[in-house]
Amino acid sequence: MYQSFLKSIKKVGNFSQEQLDQITDRIEVRTLKRNDFLLKEGTTSQSLYFLNSGSLRHYKDIDGYSELTINLFIEGDWVLDHHSFVGQRPSENNIQAFEDSTVLELPMHVLHDLIAKSPSFFMLGKILENAEPTKEESIKSPEDKYRTLMENSPQIIQRFPLKHIASYLGMTPETLSRVRSKIKD
């Protein structure tokens, strides 16, 4: 269960075996059915998550009828709503299971406890790093945005329907469809 999780933790910094045990002792496993919510608009995020299996979609509801996809997650990703978790504010966004999923939950208070125990756990803060696309990314052309995604996260393209990828990339489904057919040549 924890291999992938530990591998990811080790990338963040050098932890002793004892420290790794201290972390795994304190995390909770949560299972989600497709369409279950990991975070709902209006609630304040209390945990960060490691997505062990399945896939999740992070999105914002616009006027209650259209949706803006903020992020698409697959197994191996760290999942959080940065604004709500770090700022401890009610979230404006939702995180929802796109497939049946299991996540490993690391509550904020556990993070506090660990750091209190040993400041070297401070390294875990690196996980909070924002995976949100940069400003540079946002000014690229649709084709360049898609090429970057193919480069960096080819799995995303396999796993999610076109409409969500299009929204994530900030373009219409029609435009993404045309980009794809153009690139195939």
Add this chain to the structure above:
Amino acid sequence: MYQSFLKSIKKVGNFSQEQLDQITDRIEVRTLKRNDFLLKEGTTSQSLYFLNSGSLRHYKDIDGYSELTINLFIEGDWVLDHHSFVGQRPSENNIQAFEDSTVLELPMHVLHDLIAKSPSFFMLGKILENAEPTKEESIKSPEDKYRTLMENSPQIIQRFPLKHIASYLGMTPETLSRVRSKIKD
């Protein structure tokens, strides 16, 4: 010197007077002349800064001839290159004094020391929160982006030339100029 700094620290969390002293004891004052660099592309950011006076520009060099303005800072702002500081990677961006400025420097190792001393300093992590505009912001129309800026940071508009504001908002100077004349009606 530290009033504005302390006021900003107190917003982050409840610290005792002793703790506040511990912080101020460990920060360094740095003065910058216009065009001096606080962070240069290729160097790894080791500190975060509180901008005490003056103004700074955070930007990325594109191909060595054009520039993308990532952020514009004025006194009272917390300043950092999130990607480089949190990830401890060489920065792809520059932070440069736009006016003569003074900053209060809080080095990473001091942050570590403080948290080791008392985990309640963990609250300082809130400072790291990314002020970068959200995806939602990036898909707005030029006019809406400008209105949002007027709403949230009217001082920015007073302090920086149009071309930097335009780049920051992801539009051409011509477009921003037209937005302005349109809004005046």
Add this chain to the structure above:
DNA sequence: ATTCTTTATTGATTTCGATCAAGCGATTGA
């Protein structure tokens, strides 16, 4: 003082992506 450069404004034109619209499998459901 007078050149040179930078910054902002305004106009004309072009272009790229959004929108509107139709059609086509593929899945779902009665």
Add this chain to the structure above:
DNA sequence: TCAATCGCTTGATCGAAATCAATAAAGAAT
């Protein structure tokens, strides 16, 4: 089995912002 719905593709049109271009105004440099 036959709609009905959904996801994707493809075509036609439109519109908003970029680009190109010219000028004016303001600063900087010598």
